Amino acid sequence: MRSALGEPDARAAVTFLGADRIEVLRFTEDDLVRYATLGMSxxxxxDPTAVLADPVKGPRAELVLTVRRGTGADTDKVLRPLAVLAASPQVEGLVVAPGASLDVGGPLWPGAPFTSVLVAESGGLVEDLELDAPADPVRFLPLLPMTPNEAAWKRVHGAQALQERWLTHGTDLRDPGRASVSLT
Known part of the structure; x- marks a missing residue:
């Protein structure tokens, strides 16, 4: 992460009962703030239905959320919700993959219009980290904030359709106060 994002300027750690410690690092560059988890991988x-979990093989990931700063939104309060999402594979047995929706059960930060995120494809900002075989690489999955209406629309029409709608309407997914994209 440091080679792609630089040195973090803040970090917070959260430990959940029955799960390893999760850190959330903050990276600030110009008008962008990036929050990245550390420990999820x-x-x-x-697979939660597997009788025995393989201690080496299986997908590994960290989560990355990017927002614009200077908008008055207290986005630093996203640290705990991000840590909760990063702990969900250990706590709830979820496999976090591109196209998935992750709901935090409330605003991502105080006053945020977003209560969930869409998990996007890795390989953009932070390259996958190759590990020694037979371990799978660590994928750095971008998170795209969704309003409740967008999340409901995505459940019906799919992740690809929502991403196309955002693209068609020129939606700034980094705007921490943006309104829902037109869904009609």
Missing amino acids: AQPMS
Whole structure:
């Protein structure tokens, strides 16, 4: 992460009962703030229906959220919700993958119009981190904030359709106060 994002200017750690410690690092560059989890990839994610989890093989990921700063939004309060999402594979047995929706059960930060995120494809901002075989690489998955209406629309029409709608309407997904994209 440091080679792609530089040195973090803040970090916070959260420990959940029955889960490893999760850190959230903050990287600031010009008018952007990036929050990245650290610790989610310590163990591979495994199918919750599997009788025995493989301690080495399986997808590994960290989460990255990018927002614009200077808008008055208190986005630093996203640290705990991000840590909760990063702990969900260990706590709830979720496999976090591109196209998935992750709901935090409330605003991502105080006053945020977003209560969930869409998990996007890796390989953009932070390259995948190759690990020694047979371990899978660590994927750095961007998170795209969704309003409740966008999340409901995505459940019906799919992740690709929502991303196309954002693109068609020129939606600034980094705007921490943006309104929902037109869904009609």
